[in-house]
Amino acid sequence: MEEPMKWYEAKVPELLVGAEAGDPDAMYHLAQRYRKGREVPQDLPRAVDWLLRAADLGHAHAQSSMGVRYYYGEGVPKNHRLAMKWYLSGAAKKEPEALFNVGDLFDDSDEIPKNPVETCAWMAVAAAYGYRTALDRIDPLVKEMSAENLDLAARRGAEIYARCEAGQPLDPSASFREAKPLPHVPYGEKETPPTRLSLLVEFAYRCETPHVDSLLLRELIDGDTRLFVLGDYADETDPTAPRPDPGNKMLVLQCREKLVDGTYGLLAYTDYQKLCAYQKEGPCLETPSSRLVDMMDQLGTLRFIVNSGTPACYTMSQRKPQP
Numbered sequence: 468m469e470e471p472m473k474w475y476e477a478k479v480p481e482l483l484v485g486a487e488a489g490d491p492d493a494m495y496h497l498a499q500r501y502r503k504g505r506e507v508p509q510d511l512p513r514a515v516d517w518l519l520r521a522a523d524l525g526h527a528h529a530q531s532s533m534g535v536r537y538y539y540g541e542g543v544p545k546n547h548r549l550a551m552k553w554y555l556s557g558a559a560k561k562e563p564e565a566l567f568n569v570g571d572l573f574d575d576s577d578e579i580p581k582n583p584v585e586t587c588a589w590m591a592v593a594a595a596y597g598y599r600t601a602l603d604r605i606d607p608l609v610k611e612m613s614a615e616n617l618d619l620a621a622r623r624g625a626e627i628y629a630r631c632e633a634g635q636p637l638d639p640s641a642s643f644r645e646a647k648p649l650p651h652v653p654y655g656e657k658e659t660p661p662t663r664l665s666l667l668v669e670f671a672y673r674c675e676t677p678h679v680d681s682l683l684l685r686e687l688i689d690g691d692t693r694l695f696v697l698g699d700y701a702d703e704t705d706p707t708a709p710r711p712d713p714g715n716k717m718l719v720l721q722c723r724e725k726l727v728d729g730t731y732g733l734l735a736y737t738d739y740q741k742l743c744a745y746q747k748e749g750p751c752l753e754t755p756s757s758r759l760v761d762m763m764d765q766l767g768t769l770r771f772i773v774n775s776g777t778p779a780c781y782t783m784s785q786r787k788p789q790p
Contacts, residue, residue, distance in 0.1 A: 494521035531557035621669035672779035745776030
């Protein structure tokens with residue numbers, strides 16, 4: 468069987484033949500050559516022409532790229548509404564950059580009203596499909612988000628993800644309306660704001676797929692987002708206490724819990740108020756998730772349990788995410 472043409476490796480004459488024969492991938496790569504001026508003089512109108520042809524034929528990268536052209540006004544008049552139209556077309560095909568760009572429009576546009584709930588939802592879905600840096604855009608937004616709006620963002624993200632998996636369109640409709648944020652309620656003196664892990668735990672709970680679970684697992688293992696555990700700093704003058712690694716503080720952790728099968732789990736919470744509500748109030752430590760995962764063997768725990776007692780409780784019983 469003859470292998471399909473790798474258009475990204477082709478020369479412009481070959482791309483022209485393929486594009487004129489109606490191949491959308493050849494059209495897309497030819498458009499990129501004209502846009503960047505590679506092998507041919509830069510020609511933005513011609514680049515947009517071929518890009519639009521590929522996008523009209525359903526090429527996901529071309530659709531996302533057309534959105535970028537309208538966002539910046541490159542080769543076409545600047546129009547963020549049309550940028551959104553093309554981003555949504557690419558996003559419906561699980562194109563990670565298009566998913567990210569939809570979320571970006573809800574956060575950084577002079578034509579589309581800001582909506583932090585929508586931004587967080589789309590960024591979570593983009594991360595689930597491989598655009599991991601989308602999580603960095605979530606951090607500053609969730610800090611200002613009430614628990615109700617965090618729940619709304621997780622539900623909206625799960626809805627978007629389900630439609631992507633089912634191959635359904637993402638254009639606004641009666642059954643797929645934009646989420647409307649609720650008024651923000653300030654956190655109390657002893658309450659802590661949400662983090663990206665707060666959203667990802669709720670998002671994974673509502674998606675219930677190994678793919679999204681793997682995203683959360685990787686973030687727990689590799690990330691530095693803080694989690695709350697019961698414990699306190701130890702008395703460093705106690706000669707019987709185990710000595711920490713150089714540069715670290717001595718800790719006394721009280722986050723082990725015996726499970727029904729006789730093994731132990733490590734209990735951690737995404738915010739202090741959940742720890743108080745579902746475990747007990749008392750001294751606590753804020754520790755990066757990756758550091759706690761590394762301590763599982765030291766503490767003799769086989770499971771890492773986030774937000775124990777809540778509906779969205781997440782249990783990690785393996786140390787490495789599935790490929």
